[in-house]
Amino acid sequence: MSDSLLAATGMISPSVAGKALALDFMDLEQKRQMTINAANVTLYHEEDGKPYAMNMIDTPGHIDFTGRVTRSLRAIDGALVVCDSVEGVMTQTETVTRQAMEERVKPVLYINKIDRLVKEMKLTPEKMQEWLAGIISEFNKLIDIYAEPEFKEKWKVSIQNDSVSFGSAKDKWGFNASIAAKKGINFTDVYEAYTSGDPTTLAEKAPLHEAVLGMVVKHLPPPHVAQKYRIPKIWKGDLDSEIGKALVSCDNDGPVIMMITNIVVDPQAGPVAVGRLFSGTINDGDEVYLIDSNRKERVQSVNMFMGPNRELVNSLGAGNIPALLGLEHARSGETIATIPKIVSFESIKYVSEPVITVAVESKHPKDLPKLVETLRRISVEDPNLVVKINEETGETLMAGMGVLHLEIATSLLQEAGLEITTSKPLINYRETIKGTAGPLMSKSPNRHNKIFVKIEPLAEDVVEMIRTGKINDNMDKKELAKVLREKGWDADEARKIISIESGNMFVDATKGVQYLQESLDSIKSGFIDIMISGPMAQEHCRGIKIILHHYVPHEDPAHRTLAQLLPATRRAAMGAILTASPILLEPVLGIEVKCPADMIGTVAGILSGKRGKLINVDQKGVIAIILGEVPASETFDLAETMRGGTAGKAVWNTHFKLWQAVPSSLLMPIITEVRKRKGLSPEPPRPDEFIDRE
Numbered sequence: 001m002s003d004s005l006l007a008a009t010g011m012i013s014p015s016v017a018g019k020a021l022a023l024d025f026m027d028l029e030q031k032r033q034m035t036i037n038a039a040n041v042t043l044y045h046e047e048d049g050k051p052y053a054m055n056m057i058d059t060p061g062h063i064d065f066t067g068r069v070t071r072s073l074r075a076i077d078g079a080l081v082v083c084d085s086v087e088g089v090m091t092q093t094e095t096v097t098r099q100a101m102e103e104r105v106k107p108v109l110y111i112n113k114i115d116r117l118v119k120e121m122k123l124t125p126e127k128m129q130e131w132l133a134g135i136i137s138e139f140n141k142l143i144d145i146y147a148e149p150e151f152k153e154k155w156k157v158s159i160q161n162d163s164v165s166f167g168s169a170k171d172k173w174g175f176n177a178s179i180a181a182k183k184g185i186n187f188t189d190v191y192e193a194y195t196s197g198d199p200t201t202l203a204e205k206a207p208l209h210e211a212v213l214g215m216v217v218k219h220l221p222p223p224h225v226a227q228k229y230r231i232p233k234i235w236k237g238d239l240d241s242e243i244g245k246a247l248v249s250c251d252n253d254g255p256v257i258m259m260i261t262n263i264v265v266d267p268q269a270g271p272v273a274v275g276r277l278f279s280g281t282i283n284d285g286d287e288v289y290l291i292d293s294n295r296k297e298r299v300q301s302v303n304m305f306m307g308p309n310r311e312l313v314n315s316l317g318a319g320n321i322p323a324l325l326g327l328e329h330a331r332s333g334e335t336i337a338t339i340p341k342i343v344s345f346e347s348i349k350y351v352s353e354p355v356i357t358v359a360v361e362s363k364h365p366k367d368l369p370k371l372v373e374t375l376r377r378i379s380v381e382d383p384n385l386v387v388k389i390n391e392e393t394g395e396t397l398m399a400g401m402g403v404l405h406l407e408i409a410t411s412l413l414q415e416a417g418l419e420i421t422t423s424k425p426l427i428n429y430r431e432t433i434k435g436t437a438g439p440l441m442s443k444s445p446n447r448h449n450k451i452f453v454k455i456e457p458l459a460e461d462v463v464e465m466i467r468t469g470k471i472n473d474n475m476d477k478k479e480l481a482k483v484l485r486e487k488g489w490d491a492d493e494a495r496k497i498i499s500i501e502s503g504n505m506f507v508d509a510t511k512g513v514q515y516l517q518e519s520l521d522s523i524k525s526g527f528i529d530i531m532i533s534g535p536m537a538q539e540h541c542r543g544i545k546i547i548l549h550h551y552v553p554h555e556d557p558a559h560r561t562l563a564q565l566l567p568a569t570r571r572a573a574m575g576a577i578l579t580a581s582p583i584l585l586e587p588v589l590g591i592e593v594k595c596p597a598d599m600i601g602t603v604a605g606i607l608s609g610k611r612g613k614l615i616n617v618d619q620k621g622v623i624a625i626i627l628g629e630v631p632a633s634e635t636f637d638l639a640e641t642m643r644g645g646t647a648g649k650a651v652w653n654t655h656f657k658l659w660q661a662v663p664s665s666l667l668m669p670i671i672t673e674v675r676k677r678k679g680l681s682p683e684p685p686r687p688d689e690f691i692d693r694e
Contacts (some may be wrong), residue, residue, distance in 0.1 A: 001082065001207070002110065005043060008209030023050040034418075038319055040274065040305045045209075047217045054216060055321045069096055071332055073103040074345070075276035075321055077230065078220025080212065081107050081139070085131075086116045088620070089138040091592045091627075091655055097139070101146035104230045108219050109139055109157045109164045110212060115171065118194040121621060125187035136164055159566045163219045165211040171472075173202035174211035175280075223319025224250040227278060235278075237343030246279040252317040256280035256288060256338040259345045260330050261534035264323070266310075266378045272346055274305065274323045280338065281320055283315045290327070291335040300326030322400040322649050332383045347469035354386045355587035355632055355656055358406050359423035360413065361396070367418055371396065373415045378409060385409055400426055402658065403636070427586060427633045429674065430542035430659055431534030433457055435581035439549040442572035443692045444564035448554035450692075451523065451568045452510075454547040455576035463503040463543045473500045499524045501531045503542040515553045515560065522562040523548065526569025535574040536582055536684045537674040542659060546573055575690035583661050584670060587632040590657035591614035595650035597624045602645050610634035610641075611663075629657060 040057040059069045073079070081102045083093060100107055111132060117123045123131060140156045147155055157163040159177050167174025175185055185206050193199045227250045231239070246254025260275040278673075282288075286299045303310045303323040316322045330336065335344040364369045372389055375396060379387040379554060386399040400406040403425055413420055438454030457537050462484070465471045471483055481494035498520060499506040501532040510516060527546060533543045553560045591612070593603050597619055603626050604614050612630030630638070635654060642650050662670055672682045 001110075002041075002056070002210075004169060004172050004208045005056070005212060005630045006041065008045075008207065034333060042304060042306065042321075043213070045213045045217070045226065047214060047237050052217055054213070057321075058198050061682050067332055070099055073099055073105050074234065074259060075224035075261045075274075077223060077520070079105050079107045079357060080216065080220075081109050083109060083111050083135060083139070084116070085111050085113045085135070086121060086623070087594060088135045089142065091590065091653065093139075093382055094142055096653065097142045099147045101143070101148070101151075104148075104151070104226075104233050106155055106220060106226075107143070107157065108215050109136065110174070110215070110334055111135060111164065111166050112169050114166050114190060115168045115194050115199065117193055120290075120317065124367060125191045126192070128187050132166065133159075139204070156166045161219075162215055165215050165559055167206075167208050167211060168199070168202075169208060171199040171203060172208050173199070174208040175206040176211050176215060179206055179211055179214070187619065205424060222661075227319075231278070234346050235343065236346060243279075243339070244343055250318045251279055252281050254279040254284065254318070255342075256282050256336070257342065258282065258336050260327075260332055260334045260336065263330065263332055263380050264305075265381055266325075269325050270311065271328060271330065271380065272303070272325055273327045273334075273336075274321060275336075277316060277318050277320050278320055279318050281315060281317045282324070286338060288327070288336045290330055291340075291342060292331055293331075293334065295329050296340075297327050297329065299324050330677040331380065347472065354384065354401060355428050356402060357399040357426040357428055358410070359397055359426070360410070363419040363421060369617060370415070370416075371418055371420065374418060375414055378412055382409070402654065425580050425636055426677070429537060429539045429587075429662070429670070431539050431577070431582060432541065432543045432585055433577055433580040433582050437576045437579035438547070440576050440579065440691050441693075442568050442575060442690055444560075444568040446554075446559055447567055448559045449564055450550075450551035450552040451526075451548070451565070451572045452552075453569075453572045453576050454549045455573075455580050456545050456547070458503070458505055458543045458545040459487065459544065460463050462505075466500055466503050466505075498548065499527055501528050504544045505546070507545065507547045508549045509549055509552055513551045513553075515555075515557075516551055518557075519551065519553055519560055519565055521561075522565035523551070523569045525562060526566040527573060528576075529566065530570050530573040534582075535577050535690075536584065537671050538678055538680065539584070539674065541577070544577065571690040574685070575687045578687040578690070579683065584660050584667055585659040586661045586670075587656060588658050589632050589635060589654040591626075591628045591630050591652055591654045593626040593628070593650050593652040595624055595626070595646055599646050599649060600624050600626060603642075603650060604628075606641055606645050610638070618626050630654070631660070632656075 040055060043054045043056055045052050045054060055076070057072045059072045079096070081093065081097060083089060097107060114128070117128045117131060127417065136157060136159065143156050144152055162176040162178050165174050165176040175183070180186055180189065183205055185202070190202065193202050228248055232249045235247060243255060243257065245251070247257060256277070257279040258275050258277045260273045262274040264272045264274060266272050281300055282299065284299065284301050287296060288299060289296050301312055302314055303318065303325065304313050304321065305323050310323055327336070333347060334347045335342070352545055360371070360375075362368050369627060375387045375389065375398070379385050384401055385405065398406060398409055400409060406425065410420070410422055433455065436454070438458040440450045441450055441452045443450055462471070465483070473481060477495050481491055484494040485491055493507055493509070496508040497505055498508050506524060529543045531544070533539075591607070595603055600617055607614060607628045607630055610630050611634055612628050614626065614628045616627040617624060642652060671684055675682055677682065
């Protein structure tokens with residue numbers, strides 16, 4: 001589809017459109033016929049004699065790469081949602097539409113592969129229209145559910161106002177209501193073209209780009225309009241300040257304020273920071289502040305991406321998507337500005353998190369430095385790929401959104417000329433508690449300081465707010481207290497939060513303790529340490545609230561150093577977790593299976609055989625759509641089992657859904673297996689190994 005738009009705007013030859021896959025320019029994308037990276041390009045289009053420039057980002061559809069979609073949504077103001085005419089609104093359609101609504105990005109709908117309705121489903125023109133009306137209605141339900149009240153009705157799509165188009169990108173045709181009326185084309189023509197005629201006549205009569213780009217011009221807002229309602233959502237500074245006014249009005253003459261949404265590492269030029277310029281005009285040589293990392297760097301050159309090619313433009317105004325060279329330390333999510341100490345943009349909220357890990361080893365020890373360097377580059381380009389490198393042992397772990405995400409990362413390492421071996425995929429678990437405990441006490445190694453802690457589970461809705469960045473360590477304490485009061489927290493307790501770490505909280509409940517303020521950083525380090533590596537299996541903790549109940553310090557500062565207080569806090573927290581009915585959580589994937597209706601029983605049997613469950617079955621004609629859940633640890637051979645059981649007639653996709661307690665019968669075997677893999681003793685420690693008596 002993007003090839004057709006590029007051909008229409010003169011960027012590639014019409015004869016290769018559809019084969020060139022110009023925006024899927026990576027070798028891997030071409031080989032696998034799928035989008036992996038987000039690629040951006042600026043299109044020039046004239047509508048009714050008026051010229052338009054459109055910044056378009058082609059994003060991946062697969063759930064494993066949803067992080068790239070999330071980051072791209074911050075840079076754009078409108079979304080062209082592409083839907084399959086047979087499969088309709090799928091889980092991933094719902095996911096990206098929800099993300100778009102959260103970012104206040106206005107959607108229009110293009111229903112693709114209309115030829116499938118004729119060839120596969122044998123629908124008459126009347127039935128086709130009925131079927132398509134059902135898809136439009138389903139899409140509007142998503143807007144009804146996820147859009148904010150002021151946008152619910154305004155943003156619903158309809159055939160009447162041309163915010164819905166139909167077509168076949170493969171055959172390069174498309175139309176909406178206005179084009180159909182103007183050119184005298186209808187669904188009977190489509191039906192005849194695919195039953196007895198030639199589909200190329202449709203492309204001559206109604207070229208795809210006219211419908212799509214016309215719909216974009218008519219319905220998607222220009223930056224100076226969109227920023228009026230988007231900035232209050234994504235930037236929490238003072239809107240009445242000079243900076244606020246420049247952002248809301250998309251002012252070319254305001255200070256430069258830009259959010260980095262993507263980093264591309266160029267082998268020759270180094271990191272290229274790509275993002276949305278919300279205010280000001282950025283020029284070659286400008287000095288900018290990296291607000292979040294508190295650095296100052298100079299822009300070497302201002303470029304723009306045209307698919308795989310980077311064009312030097314020297315200067316770009318507000319509303320554009322510049323690609324900047326020279327910002328060595330910029331990372332995705334960073335706010336950059338020509339003035340220091342401004343309020344950063346809201347952090348980007350990802351819908352999923354890394355749940356599967358592989359260990360990567362270099363076949364030849366001499367390649368270890370190159371492996372480390374390549375992994376660092378890949379993780380800079382893809383912040384959703386979490387890389388942990390032990391430089392002493394050379395052990396390297398890559399955690400990703402799913403098996404495909406890790407397969408692609410592995411392929412990129414091989415493309416860099418590295419010979420590597422990888423382990424079987426490993427599941428990332430989370431440690432949490434069911435009960436409460438405390439106050440419990442631990443002494444520092446020198447026995448001169450005492451830390452008392454209590455522990456309790458953290459409510460799931462608060463954990464989710466931490467995960468999505470709605471509450472975080474950098475928030476103003478009053479703002480944080482206000483948000484938590486709405487969740488039933490006591491105002492004093494909310495104001496005394498010391499640290500928020502990966503879905504866990506540390507709260508100070510001490511009263512009148514000497515030397516607390518100067519010891520707090522060391523105590524907080526102990527909390528963070530244990531949240532990253534829990535006591536049962538050294539997995540991340542989740543949903544734990546630790547309360548500093550009391551602290552008895554030594555008078556001499558030489559006796560209450562980090563080396564004393566960190567282990568004391570760590571021991572107290574470990575003892576408390578192990579006392580409060582600890583459990584392990586495993587990632588559970590949502591699964592959507594499409595198969596012939598007579599195979600519903602087979603698919604249900606496959607899911608139940610993998611500790612999964614069936615949630616809903618919906619029939620659309622001869623096709624059944626099955627929604628279910630299955631633990632991630634059971635999905636490694638899902639492809640073979642599903643293909644074998646259904647004779648290859650089932651199509652499915654999975655996405656991270658929730659964390660769920662590991663069944664008690666599997667708990668100890670999993671803990672033992674994980675501990676052995678990490679070189680630990682098979683048995684987890686006992687609480688009394690960490691708790692001291694007075």
